[in-house]
Amino acid sequence: MSRRLSPDLLAVLGLTALWLLFFWRLFTPISADQVSLKQGDFSGQFVAFGGYQYARFADGEIPLWNPYNNGGLPFIADTQAAVFYPPRLATIMLARLSGGWSYHALELEMTAHVLAYSLMMYALVRRLTLKACGSVIGAFTAGLIAGYSGFTQGYAPLQLALLEAAIWLPLALIGIHEATRQRFRPSWLLLTGFALGLSWLAGHPQTSFFITYTLLAYFGYRIYARRLRWTGFVIGAAIFGLIAFGLAAVQLIPGVEYLTLTTRAGFGFDSKANGFPFQDVIQFIFPRIVSLYSPLFVGFMGLTLALVAVYRKLSTALFWGVIAFIALLWSFGGSSPIFAVLYNVLPGLYFFRGQERAAVLVMNSLAILAGLGAAHLLEWDFVRDYAAALRLRLWLNRVFSAVLLIGALVAVSWIGNPTAYGGVIAPLAFSIIIVGITSLALPYLLGTERPPRAFWILPAILVLELFTVSMGAISTYDRVPPEQQISIVPPPLIAHTLADTDKPFRVDGERGVLANYGSLYGLQDIRGISPLFLNRAWNILESDLRHQVAWELFAVRYVFIDWNELMIPSTIVGRGADVFGEINLHRLSDPRPFALVTYRQFIARDDTHALELLHDPSINPRQTVILDRDPGVLSVDRPSTPAQVTLFEPERVVIEADIALDGVLSVALVDYPGWHATIDGNTVNIIRAYGAMSAVPLTAGEHTVEFVYDPLSYRIGAVISIAAWLSISIASLGLYAVSKRTSTLGR
Numbered sequence: 001m002s003r004r005l006s007p008d009l010l011a012v013l014g015l016t017a018l019w020l021l022f023f024w025r026l027f028t029p030i031s032a033d034q035v036s037l038k039q040g041d042f043s044g045q046f047v048a049f050g051g052y053q054y055a056r057f058a059d060g061e062i063p064l065w066n067p068y069n070n071g072g073l074p075f076i077a078d079t080q081a082a083v084f085y086p087p088r089l090a091t092i093m094l095a096r097l098s099g100g101w102s103y104h105a106l107e108l109e110m111t112a113h114v115l116a117y118s119l120m121m122y123a124l125v126r127r128l129t130l131k132a133c134g135s136v137i138g139a140f141t142a143g144l145i146a147g148y149s150g151f152t153q154g155y156a157p158l159q160l161a162l163l164e165a166a167i168w169l170p171l172a173l174i175g176i177h178e179a180t181r182q183r184f185r186p187s188w189l190l191l192t193g194f195a196l197g198l199s200w201l202a203g204h205p206q207t208s209f210f211i212t213y214t215l216l217a218y219f220g221y222r223i224y225a226r227r228l229r230w231t232g233f234v235i236g237a238a239i240f241g242l243i244a245f246g247l248a249a250v251q252l253i254p255g256v257e258y259l260t261l262t263t264r265a266g267f268g269f270d271s272k273a274n275g276f277p278f279q280d281v282i283q284f285i286f287p288r289i290v291s292l293y294s295p296l297f298v299g300f301m302g303l304t305l306a307l308v309a310v311y312r313k314l315s316t317a318l319f320w321g322v323i324a325f326i327a328l329l330w331s332f333g334g335s336s337p338i339f340a341v342l343y344n345v346l347p348g349l350y351f352f353r354g355q356e357r358a359a360v361l362v363m364n365s366l367a368i369l370a371g372l373g374a375a376h377l378l379e380w381d382f383v384r385d386y387a388a389a390l391r392l393r394l395w396l397n398r399v400f401s402a403v404l405l406i407g408a409l410v411a412v413s414w415i416g417n418p419t420a421y422g423g424v425i426a427p428l429a430f431s432i433i434i435v436g437i438t439s440l441a442l443p444y445l446l447g448t449e450r451p452p453r454a455f456w457i458l459p460a461i462l463v464l465e466l467f468t469v470s471m472g473a474i475s476t477y478d479r480v481p482p483e484q485q486i487s488i489v490p491p492p493l494i495a496h497t498l499a500d501t502d503k504p505f506r507v508d509g510e511r512g513v514l515a516n517y518g519s520l521y522g523l524q525d526i527r528g529i530s531p532l533f534l535n536r537a538w539n540i541l542e543s544d545l546r547h548q549v550a551w552e553l554f555a556v557r558y559v560f561i562d563w564n565e566l567m568i569p570s571t572i573v574g575r576g577a578d579v580f581g582e583i584n585l586h587r588l589s590d591p592r593p594f595a596l597v598t599y600r601q602f603i604a605r606d607d608t609h610a611l612e613l614l615h616d617p618s619i620n621p622r623q624t625v626i627l628d629r630d631p632g633v634l635s636v637d638r639p640s641t642p643a644q645v646t647l648f649e650p651e652r653v654v655i656e657a658d659i660a661l662d663g664v665l666s667v668a669l670v671d672y673p674g675w676h677a678t679i680d681g682n683t684v685n686i687i688r689a690y691g692a693m694s695a696v697p698l699t700a701g702e703h704t705v706e707f708v709y710d711p712l713s714y715r716i717g718a719v720i721s722i723a724a725w726l727s728i729s730i731a732s733l734g735l736y737a738v739s740k741r742t743s744t745l746g747r
Contacts, residue, residue, distance in 0.1 A: 002524050007136045008126070015122060015143050018463060019115045022471050026107055035472055036482035037107055042158040042487050044515025044529055047106050049081050051488070052519040054092050054101040056650070064674075065650045065709045067596060068518040069528030071506065071537050071554050072670045075650075076714055077258035078532055080161045084250055084721075087113070087164065090313060098521035103482040109164075110157050117167035118147030122363075124170040125371035127177055128316065128596065134455060138375025141305065141459045142464060145168065145367035150287055150297030151359050153470035161203035168202075169211050171195035173218060175240070180222040184232045186239055187735050190728060193243025197724075200248035205255070206352040210361055213346065215240070221319050248726025249730045253717035257673060259351065262532045264284030267353065269343060275333025275355035285403070285435070288427045292475045294329075295359040298366045299465035300434050301458060304442065305373035306366045308392070314372045320365040327361035374458050378444055389446040394438040427469075434465050490521040491584050493576040497558045498523060504594045504648040505557035506668070508550075512560025512576070512584045526554045537670050539611055549614050555668035555688050559593040560584075565572050595643035595655045595705075597663040597698060598625040601635045610691030621690065625666045629689040631697040633662045643705075651709040658702045665705055669694045674711025679703050 020027065025035040037043075049066075050084040053073070056063035063083060066075035075081050080404050082088050087109060095105040122143035129135040138493035146152065156163040175192030179185050196215060199208040215343075216237060223233045245252065259265065279290050284303055287294035298306070306324075329338040333355035343349050380389065441457050444450075478485070490498055493512055496523065509518055509525040518525030526541055541550050548568055551559070558573075559566065560581050574585035603625055604610035610626045613619055619626070623640055643665060647654035657665055664687075669675070671688045677696050678684065680703055689695035696705060 009145075010118060010207075010268075011122065011136050011140050014140065015118050015147070016115065018144070018467075019111070019118065019147065019271075022467060023111045023114075023475075024116075025472060026104075026111060031481050034483050035477040035479055035482040036477050036516055037110070038476060039485055040158055041104070041529070041661065042160060043103065044517065044534075045080060046160045047103055047486065048516035048520040049078075049530075050088070050091070050106055051101045052709075053081065053088065054095060055522070057089070057092050057435065058096055060369060063650070064711065064714060066519055067504075067524050067650050068483075068522060068742035069516050069525055070530060070533055071526045071541065071668075072524075073528075073530065073532075073534065074254060074258050074674065074709075074711065075745075076711075077254035078530055079205050079251065079255050080203045080530065081165070082161060082251075085164070085201045085203060086198065087202075098306050099506075102488060103263050103485050106160065107482060108551075110160055113167050114147050114152065115165050117152065117163075117170070117702060118143040119452040120167065120170040121146035121367055121371075121469070122176075124174050124177070125368060125375070127174055128368070129372060129375040132375040132379060133452065134375035134378030137378065137452075137455050137458065138371040138373070141302070141374040141462060142371030143163075143461055144462050144546065145298050145302045145363070145370055148466040148470055149299070149302075149363050149367070150283070150294035150469065151363040153466075153473065153476065154293035154295050155476075157476060159204070160358075162207050162357065164202035164209035165199045165204035165211070166364075168195040168199040169214065169364055172199075172211065172215055172240075172320070176215065176219050176222060176236075179236060180219075180226050180228060181299060186232075186236055186733075189236050189240045189242060190731060191668060193240035194247065194728060196240060196244035197247030197325045200244060201251060203251075206354070206357055207360055208326075209348055209352065210358060212241075212244075213365075215256070216360060217323070218319065221316075243724060243728060246720050247728070249720035249724065250714065250717040253720075254711060255715040257713045258532060259709075261534055261536075261672070263538050264351065264532060264534050265535065269340075269350075270334070270575070271332025272350065272353040273339060273355065274353060275335060275339070276359075278332060278335060281328075285399075286427060286431045287469045289424060292311040294438060294469065296331075296362060297461045297469065298363060298370065298617060300431070300467060301438050301461045302366060302370040304396070304438060305371075305458065306369035307324075307373070309369040309373035309376065312373070312376055312388075314376055317369060317372055320369050320372075324362050324365035324369070327358045327365065331356050331362065347510050374455070377442075377445060377458070378452055378455055389443070392446065393439075393443040396435075400432075400439045402436050403432050407432050413460075432466060434461070437461055485515075486520075488520070490523075491576070493574050493583070494521050494523055496574050499572065504555070504645055504653075505591065507558040507560065508556050509560050511562060511580065512578050513630075514578060526550065526556060534670060534672065534692075536607055539607070540614070540690070540692050544615075545613065549621060551588065552592050553668065553693055555592050555594045556589055559588065561586065569721045592622060592668070593642040594648075594668045595657070595659055596622070596666050597641040597643055597659050598661045598666055599636050599638040599640070599661060601631060601633065601664060602626045603630055604628060604691065607688070610688075614634050625664050625695055626690050627695060628665070631664050631695070632689055633664055633697045636661065653707040655705040656697055656703070657705060659698060661699055662697070662699050663696050664689075665698050666690075666693065666695045669707060669709065674709050674713065676708050676710060678706045678708075 025033055053063055066078045068072050074081050091105055091109045092098050122139045125142040126135055126139035129138050172192045172195035175188045179188035199211055220233055252258045283290055283294040283296050285300055287297040300529045310321040329336045333339050339355055410424055410428055414425055497507055506524040506526055510527045513525050515529050560583055566586055570586040570587035572584045573587045576583055604613055604626050613626050643655050643657040643658055646656050666689050677686050684696050
């Protein structure tokens with residue numbers, strides 16, 4: 001046992017040391033040496049939403065609803081919010097202990113996931129190659145690719161949910177491997193279900209979708225290869241599928257409900273068929289030649305070792321080779337017929353766009369194959385397999401010659417046009433060097449019997465490749481400390497609006513606020529960059545009525561814009577700048593109150609008709625409410641009456657109204673399942689107003705109206721998830737106790 005642990009301990013320490021080296025500029029306390037992840041989705045989506053999570057959880061509240069972006073959205077159902085993802089909860093707790101939410105807190109969460117990914121891939125390939133004398137080297141190689149490939153260190157850290165959903169695949173595969181290693185041991189599938197559940201909780205359903213189908217395929221393959229009963233596949237798939245669903249149900253059930261009501265629901269094949277251009281395959285060998293990122297790059301050494309595994313027909317190599325090939329074709333989207341086939345065959349695929357993200361399966365498959373290939377090289381019989389080694393040398397020499405020829409052609413072109421080819425010369429020269437080194441190293445190792453330690457040159461070359469391409473890449477990192485990326489403290493213009501104590505109100509922050517920063521600063525913005533946007537609200541906010549009518553219906557009081565004058569009366573109350581230039585802060589002269597009682601109603605046939613009526617200049621939405629059904633209130637021409645919002649919380653709004661005639665209380669609150677209304681304690685049905693907002697009928701007199709967000713989808717999901725987490729905890733403890741008892745009896 002000690003002989004086994006020692007190499008593994010050294011390998012784990014080595015992977016950890018390389019992790020520290022790769023991210024040293026994120027860890028260093030020296031400000032001048034620090035880098036930080038680029039702004040974009042990382043800052044505008046994940047840091048902003050993380051800040052909202054932090055604020056709510058720090059106050060002991062569960063963030064079910066978010067009023068600060070998109071005019072309001074079901075936060076629990078927005079998948080990328082990852083409200084209950086355990087590592088995110090740990091980040092929030094640590095941030096709380098260290099003084100508050102910060103940009104750097106989420107950067108550290110990202111780095112922790114990279115280390116976990118690398119170590120879990122090491123563990124997987126170690127188990128797959130346990131009997132091979134090169135097992136440790138092979139597992140180390142696979143761990144390097146998983147942690148530092150072009151996919152993992154390209155856009156994945158910036159699309160944090162994608163990275164965090166992807167890392168759990170190796171752990172899930174370990175569960176399947178152990179469950180089918182000798183006889184069928186379904187208890188190991190608890191591990192698969194646990195890992196898959198964490199992936200779905202991480203907040204990138206498309207990646208988890210890829211992983212789910214890969215696990216089903218691998219489980220089926222293992223059942224077939226081990227000659228196990230097909231009923232084992234059905235039972236096993238049900239076990240890890242139900243566990244994963246149960247653990248993530250608290251987010252999945254609200255998420256599915258939300259997805260059906262967003263703009264994504266109307267997307268067709270053409271909207272979802274985008275993927276890599278075919279020329280991206282060049283970046284298997286020449287990273288950063290075609291595009292800013294190189295998600296297909298696993299290092300030339302890694303690619304060569306993967307091809308060795310397939311060529312030598314190693315155990316499971318055929319399976320992972322097929323997965324890599326299908327995923328590569330899939331990543332081309334509509335440019336390849338494979339996507340059209342999958343689109344019509346795989347349940348759930350029609351929900352997702354951006355098919356280039358299938359690169360996650362390409363990278364994982366190649367990482368496993370490279371690990372298998374590296375482990376196998378130590379067992380290569382150079383006498384008996386001399387011909388195969390000669391063929392490998394010949395193949396490498398041809399590739400090197402082809403790369404040299406390409407380099408020469410580009411060099412000649414560069415002499416004539418250095419501006420056009422300047423960015424290509426450096427990565428091309430590096431690729432030539434790496435291909436040359438690999439062409440010398442592999443034949444050297446296979447030319448005669450070498451000591452096992454000599455084969456560590458394989459991961460050494462891989463480190464040189466991957467770290468040179470990805471470490472501190474300008475496509476992912478800025479040369480500034482994280483605190484200089486965005487201010488956690490509200491900037492001056494935003495602080496000015498927050499100082500307005502007459503709440504609630506909304507702002508149009510397409511300029512000045514930007515992204516999802518309304519959530520970070522607690523400012524109710526009608527804009528946002530979350531990929532999921534309620535379709536009804538979107539139809540108003542993005543129509544040609546986006547200014548006058550959208551500002552009216554959403555109770556906008558302040559507008560951040562570069563205009564000096566709006567189309568409705570306003571006063572400039574502040575000036576400043578954002579990343580796009582100078583802006584003005586306008587305060588509307590007569591903004592609509594958040595709650596308003598109207599006495600004239602117009603009944604629309606449907607939401608489309610309601611939108612058409614909003615275009616009718618004869619209908620004043622301040623005086624006339626457009627409803628989807630009869631409120632049972634007499635419609636009369638009478639000026640509207642403001643109602644007083646006495647309490648405004650994300651999931652609870654209390655309104656006091658005192659009216660002389662029956663009317664309809666129109667509220668700037670989007671109509672969404674889970675919102676419930678009471679009038680003086682009595683439950684009433686919410687009526688959809690203007691095709692997107694909420695309203696309730698009121699009789700004459702004084703009333704207290706309360707809107708509460710308490711979605712049934714969340715309550716059902718929470719009960720299922722609590723039961724699932726308790727069940728898997730009890731089952732794990734029981735299995736551990738049985739194994740300890742068996743071990744004791746065995747002694």
